[in-house]
Amino acid sequence: MSESRYPVGIVGGGAWGTALASVMAQIHPEVLIWAREIDVVTAINETHENSLFLRGLKLASNIRATGDLAAMEACGALLIVTPAQHVRATLAALPRTDAPLLLCAKGIEAGTEMLMSDIAAEVRPENPLAVLSGPTFAHEVAAGKPTAITLATANQDMGAMLMRLIAAPHFRPYWSEDVTGAEIGGAVKNVLAIGCGVVDGAGLGLNARASLIARGFAEIQRYGLARGARPETLAGLSGLGDLVLTCSSDNSRNFSLGRGLGQGLSADALLADRNTVAEGAFTAPVLLKSAQRLGIEMPIVAAVCALLEGKAIVGDVTAALLSRPLKAESW
């Protein structure tokens, strides 16, 4: 990694990019963040806040914001924190750099079924790649609450170097060489979190939620193994850990979208009403298509898709899930 003015740069000024900037500002002299919205750039530089995406947080004055992607050339490593469906275009627009790219979006690209690391390998073959994923609500990380996260990269030396670069007193990365596993856990749990929100919104009870988490985890395992993930990664922070977090709290945008669906509202209405991203809504259809192509059964994911598309109501999908053929409990 070359000597740079900013050891770490953040590409994406949403809630997660801002929270990560906040952690990095505790351990590095200066942090540069690129935001798409000029109002966000101005607010970070002038009033040290990002009230559009992370309200109530005073940001450190050593965080500088820019609206110019070319400025990210001055960063030694780049955390890529745009929503998954915009990662390709953002990576393509980055200036030429040899900086390692830490991919932080959780999703699968519509149309291509590609994971973020597949996209980055295609668009930025010259850059070392890593994935950062785990149970990390942005507002908690920004507030300094203890957090552990998976940093996945195939090369162990690169993993050790990147862990040293981002580890902070309350922010503890664990290295994994299983990039695919780390990405699949993070992408699929968003869809299952919508399902858990539906259970909550429709008042189906805590037994149903626990069953959805456990059988949803079986779907993560089936799909992950088919794509080459390791079972232990899927059972780790970036898989089971994040599944439990997002399936348990209305703080999750995916869970709260599901809760609205469970209350009988339409996905279109719910999504039109927010400026924040619920990645599961974009991942669900491409995930189902990918699973069908691979011959993997994902009935809970299929149920979430049907609800998102308005093709079924909660009572129908619940009855369909409960009346599937009886079978042994396994993956």
Ligand SMILES: NC(=O)c1ccc[n+]([C@@H]2O[C@H](COP(=O)([O-])OP(=O)(O)OC[C@H]3O[C@@H](n4cnc5c(N)ncnc54)[C@H](O)[C@@H]3O)[C@@H](O)[C@H]2O)c1
């Ligand atoms: N918020 C969290 O707690 C959290 C934690 C871990 C991972 N993530 C992941 O981080 C990613 C970013 O989520 P977030 O919570 O920071 O977003 P957010 O919902 O807070 O904000 C939306 C973001 O989308 C960006 N955006 C909208 N249109 C865009 C475009 N055309 N090109 C590039 N960017 C565009 C906006 O500028 C903004 O940064 C997601 O994949 C999410 O799953 C979020």
Ligand SMILES: O=P(O)(O)OC[C@H](O)CO
């Ligand atoms: O608010 P959500 O549902 O996007 O979840 C945020 C993070 O992914 C939690 O780890």
